[in-house]
Amino acid sequence: MLTAASPLLAESQVIAPLQDQAAALGRALQELRSRLDPLQRIHESVAGSRLGTQALVLLTDPREITSALEVAARSCEREVLTAQPGGPRTPEVLEQALPRDTAMLARGVRMQTIYQHSARFSGPTQAYVERVTALGSEVRTLDEFFRRLLIVDRRTAFIPDVENDAGAVLIRHPAVVAFLADSFERVWASALPFTSAHESRTDKSISSAMQRSIARLMLTEDKDSAIARRLGIGERTCRTHIAKMMQQLGARNRTHLGYLLAAAEPQLLEALSEDAPTGPARS
Incomplete structure (x- = not known):
């Protein structure tokens, strides 16, 4: 005579082996992570040394670029010179930049930023400029400008990678940074102070x-x-x-x-x- 088996019996025969396999995979994953962690620490140590000592460093990983920018911002003591061509900046970029920039301004860091004239007609950019200029930042605009540039304390500079728009080049060579800072100053002298959209339309x-x-x-x-x-x-x-x-x-x-x-x-x-x-x- 046939009788119906309990579902619990089927569970023990079918699901239990799968649970054992999942547990084995979990242990293998944990073991692999434990082996890779020391290598990751070595990589971070070498990368940090590379960023801190080499005169020119090509940065291709967006996370590495963000990390390098944050380190430069935190260590900035005196001055930041920035050129942001390309018209109005996106609200997301401005939202990310505002806490970092206000923190530097609160420490007494002098900030000079150049946009293109078209940025004057962007609401988010106007709001950002109003916030930072109230804290002492200076913002000017030009009709046309060279590529993106960031100079920190005239010791470190960031420029775009010509072969990869998403990449950047970190520069610590004193002569190159001095040249970039001098170029920025010459352009700054011919730029016009940032004003509201209404003032710009009548200017x-x-x-x-x-x-x-x-x-x-x-x-x-x-x-x-x-x-x-x-x-x-x-x-x-x-x-x-x-x-x-x-x-x-x-x-x-x-x-x-x-x-x-x-x-x-x-x-x-x-x-x-x-x-x-x-x-x-x-x-």
Whole structure:
């Protein structure tokens, strides 16, 4: 006669072996971790030594870059010089930077930051600038600038890796850092103090600088998208500027405008209107 077996019996025969296998895998994983931990400590020790002694260090791991930046920020005693091209910064980046920057400012660290003019029309960037300038930071803008740069106490610098946008190069060579700091100071002298979006829209120097930059770039760049990218603005804003210049200079089309700009005397650029829109329209 057949009788129904208890489910508990089936559990002991089927599930119990699986539990034994899971326990064995757990023990193997723990043993592997115990073997790798010493190697990880050695790696961190060597990496820390490498970051602290070598004149040039290529950083490819985002975690390593973040760690190096945090170490530099915590050890900063006097001054931070920063160039942040590319237009407005994202709210996430600003949110991450604010605690670090306010902590340095609270310690009496002097901070100078350069953005592009288009950053003036970003609400999150305006809010960030208002916070840090209230604590003593100085912020200025330019129409166009070189690549991202960070200099700490004129002893350490970070620049992007030319072959990998996500990578960075940590520089400790005194001559190279001094050269970068001197370059920053020369550009800083020609930059304009950061003001609110409303003030920027009515500031004739901002409008004039944006239009002159577009006019210059039109002589070397064929596409509006390339010009917009260089200036950190949207294509729609770039086209608005170009249309305004065409109207002012009597150009029949974009090609005719380029011809006029190439053939004109320097004062033609000065004749461009100073009230063209410079807002952050994106497309």
